Amino acid sequence: MTAKTSEPLIIAIFDLDYTLTKRGTWGRFVWRTVRGRPYLWFPLLFSTLMFQWQYKRGKLPRGAVKKTMMRWSLQRFNRSKLTKIAQEFALREVQTGLRRGGQEALKFHKDNGHLIVLASAAVDLVVSPIARKLGISEFVSTELDWDEAGGLKSDFKSPNCYGDEKLSRVRNLMARIAPGGAYTYFYSDSKADLPVLDYVDVPIVVDPSQKFEEYAISRDFDIQYWLKDDKGFIPVYPDLKNLS
Numbered sequence: 648m649t650a651k652t653s654e655p656l657i658i659a660i661f662d663l664d665y666t667l668t669k670r671g672t673w674g675r676f677v678w679r680t681v682r683g684r685p686y687l688w689f690p691l692l693f694s695t696l697m698f699q700w701q702y703k704r705g706k707l708p709r710g711a712v713k714k715t716m717m718r719w720s721l722q723r724f725n726r727s728k729l730t731k732i733a734q735e736f737a738l739r740e741v742q743t744g745l746r747r748g749g750q751e752a753l754k755f756h757k758d759n760g761h762l763i764v765l766a767s768a769a770v771d772l773v774v775s776p777i778a779r780k781l782g783i784s785e786f787v788s789t790e791l792d793w794d795e796a797g798g799l800k801s802d803f804k805s806p807n808c809y810g811d812e813k814l815s816r817v818r819n820l821m822a823r824i825a826p827g828g829a830y831t832y833f834y835s836d837s838k839a840d841l842p843v844l845d846y847v848d849v850p851i852v853v854d855p856s857q858k859f860e861e862y863a864i865s866r867d868f869d870i871q872y873w874l875k876d877d878k879g880f881i882p883v884y885p886d887l888k889n890l891s
Contacts, residue, residue, distance in 0.1 A: 655830045657885055659756040660817065660843070662835035663767035663774060666853050667749035668740060672769050672777075676736050680721055680729070721772075726797035729772060737776035748853065748873025751880035752834060753781065762824070766817050766833070766843065768809040785824060787816035814842035830885050844868060849883055 664671045721729055756763055765786035767774050774788040792804035806812045821829065831847040833840070838859045844850035844866075852863040852870045863870050873879055
C-alpha cells in the first residue's frame with residue numbers, strides 16, 4: 648500500500664503475540680481469571696483440548712477454541728471486573744513481557760515519527776490496554792460483545808481477527824487513517840499473517856519456524872532473529888526513492 652506523496656505517511660504494524668511479547672497473551676489472561684477457582688481447571692482444559700483437536704482436523708474454525716475458553720472463564724465475570732483484570736495484565740506485560748527486539752523496533756518507529764498500529768487475533772479486552780500503555784492509539788483485534796448489564800456474550804462481536812480477516816481489518820483501518828495512502832511495515836512471527844505480509848511495503852518476519860523461514864526466504868521477505876541474534880532488532884529504513 649504505497650503512497651503517492653512527497654512525504655508519505657509511514658505506518659508500522661505489529662503483530663502482538665510472540666512478536667512484541669515473549670509469550671502468547673490469550674491463554675495466560677484466561678488463566679488469570681480461573682487460577683483461584685480450581686474446580687474450573689479440568690473442564691476448561693478438557694474442552695479446550697477437544698476443540699483444539701477438532702480445529703487441527705479441520706472440523707472447527709480457529710475462533711471456536713478461543714470461544715470455548717472464554718465461556719469457561721471470562722463469562723463468569725462482569726465487564727468492570729474483567730476490565731480491571733485486563734488492565735493489571737497489560738501493565739505487567741508491558742513491564743516484563745515484551746521482547747527486546749520488539750521494544751527496539753517500537754522505539755525506532757516512534758523516534759522517526761511513524762504511526763504505530765497493533766494487529767492481533769487477541770481480544771480487544773487485552774489488546775486495548777496494552778496498546779494504551781505502549782502509547783499506541785490504533786489497533787485491530789477480535790472484538791468481544793457485551794450485553795446492557797455488562798455481561799459477556801457467548802459469541803464475538805467481530806470475526807476472529809486472524810489470517811484473511813486480519814488483512815480485511817487492516818485494510819479498513821488504513822482506509823480510515825490513511826485515505827491518501829501510506830508506506831507500510833508489518834512485523835510478525837506467524838505464517839497465518841501472510842495476507843498482511845503480502846499487503847505491506849516492508850514485510851518483516853520475526854523468528855520464524857524453519858518451514859516459515861524457508862517460505863519467507865523464497866518470497867524475499869526481510870527476516871530478523873530477535874531471540875537468536877545478539878544484535879536484536881535491525882532497522883529497515885523506508886525506501887522512498889521511487890515514490891513521488
